[in-house]
Amino acid sequence: MENNKRRIAILGSTGSIGTQALDVIAQHPDLFEVELLTANNNADLLIEQAIKFKPNNVVICNKELYQKVFDALDSHYIKVFAGIESANSLVQAQDIDIVVASMVGFSGLEPTISAIKAGKAIALANKETLVAAGSIVTSLARKHNVPILPVDSEHSAIFQCLQGEYTEIEKIILTASGGPFREWSLEQIANATKAQALKHPNWDMGAKVTIDSASMMNKGLEMIEASWLFNLPTEKIEIVVHPQSIIHSMVQFTDGCLKAQLGAPDMRVPIQYALSYPQRISLNTERLDFAQLKELTFYAPDKERFPAIRLAYHAHNSGGNMACIMNGANEAAVAAFLKEKIKFKDITDIIEKTMGKCTFVPQPTIEDIYNTHAQALEIANSLIK
Numbered sequence: 001m002e003n004n005k006r007r008i009a010i011l012g013s014t015g016s017i018g019t020q021a022l023d024v025i026a027q028h029p030d031l032f033e034v035e036l037l038t039a040n041n042n043a044d045l046l047i048e049q050a051i052k053f054k055p056n057n058v059v060i061c062n063k064e065l066y067q068k069v070f071d072a073l074d075s076h077y078i079k080v081f082a083g084i085e086s087a088n089s090l091v092q093a094q095d096i097d098i099v100v101a102s103m104v105g106f107s108g109l110e111p112t113i114s115a116i117k118a119g120k121a122i123a124l125a126n127k128e129t130l131v132a133a134g135s136i137v138t139s140l141a142r143k144h145n146v147p148i149l150p151v152d153s154e155h156s157a158i159f160q161c162l163q164g165e166y167t168e169i170e171k172i173i174l175t176a177s178g179g180p181f182r183e184w185s186l187e188q189i190a191n192a193t194k195a196q197a198l199k200h201p202n203w204d205m206g207a208k209v210t211i212d213s214a215s216m217m218n219k220g221l222e223m224i225e226a227s228w229l230f231n232l233p234t235e236k237i238e239i240v241v242h243p244q245s246i247i248h249s250m251v252q253f254t255d256g257c258l259k260a261q262l263g264a265p266d267m268r269v270p271i272q273y274a275l276s277y278p279q280r281i282s283l284n285t286e287r288l289d290f291a292q293l294k295e296l297t298f299y300a301p302d303k304e305r306f307p308a309i310r311l312a313y314h315a316h317n318s319g320g321n322m323a324c325i326m327n328g329a330n331e332a333a334v335a336a337f338l339k340e341k342i343k344f345k346d347i348t349d350i351i352e353k354t355m356g357k358c359t360f361v362p363q364p365t366i367e368d369i370y371n372t373h374a375q376a377l378e379i380a381n382s383l384i385k
């Protein structure tokens with residue numbers, strides 16, 4: 001890697017991806033430097049991270065927590081700002097090379113667009129950004145000549161398989177763990193509790209993505225994310241359930257050859273690859289022992305038990321703002337499920353109904369996308385109460 005350290009901003013530094021990104025950075029202080037950390041509400045952890053990594057700036061998005069963070073960091077010569085608008089402008093600072101976009105949900109869209117406009121490389125963990133505004137975000141990235149480096153494990157796997165390849169892709173195979181309800185009946189899934197849905201068998205992730213994994217909406221969102229990242233139509237993206245989560249995804253080429261990326265499930269691997277790309281650097285993750293692995297199994301996902309997959313293909317094939325509508329309704333429904341206001345089955349019912357009621361815009365502008373998200377939340381929330 002070049003002599004100069006890569007200077008990194010982490011949007012959402014106190015979340016699951018943010019903390020693991022800081023773990024990677026801590027292991028390679030010779031290669032990486034933290035310039036900006038932002039968090040929504042976790043002031044205590046933000047303060048702790050700032051004292052350890054010494055960024056120039058931190059942003060606490062919840063303005064009520066500003067004084068607390070300021071008081072804690074003032075003597076450390078770290079500048080403290082409040083509000084999402086501060087994150088949107090500070091992410092454009094000259095001394096930042098890479099922006100890790102790891103905020104949760106639609107809220108990641110605005111700062112990611114702001115970073116792209118300033119020409120920053122994006123390490124994208126926030127799949128909702130591409131689901132809601134894929135056409136706008138990818139064309140902006142092309143215009144500003146900005147790489148979008150995938151952090152999602154499946155997309156990182158595909159990206160790794162594509163290194164050195166210049167020919168057409170026949171299809172990509174997105175692997176899915178199947179989540180905690182993989183073997184449950186329709187009836188059992190319908191009545192699953194919050195605690196059951198939050199228990200993911202393989203991956204350690206935040207609450208939103210863990211619920212999305214349980215409904216398999218996560219795989220639907222990832223299918224749309226893959227379509228934008230790799231410029232492929234939905235017919236060329238196949239979802240396969242692979243309960244062991246050892247193969248993180250595959251690419252099939254026109255000669256019938258397949259490439260797969262394998263490894264122990266550890267989010268630090270794709271996070272680190274996005275930060276060190278095109279180099280690989282050392283990581284203290286578990287090594288696979290093939291003699292111990294015994295078996296890798298695969299089967300097609302069940303769209304009856306997991307209607308989210310059907311909804312995601314329908315949304316993306318409809319084009320326009322439909323995936324944005326689906327995403328907004330999903331965010332509202334998942335939040336309501338986490339507050340135990342609705343049953344698990346209601347999540348996809350609410351999404352489907354919202355997709356039927358929201359105003360369809362065939363060629364949305366960015367303003368249309370923000371309006372669509374607000375309308376989808378409003379309709380979904382009206383169905384929740």
Ligand code: MG
Nearest residue numbers: 152153154222
């Ligand atoms: Mg993933």
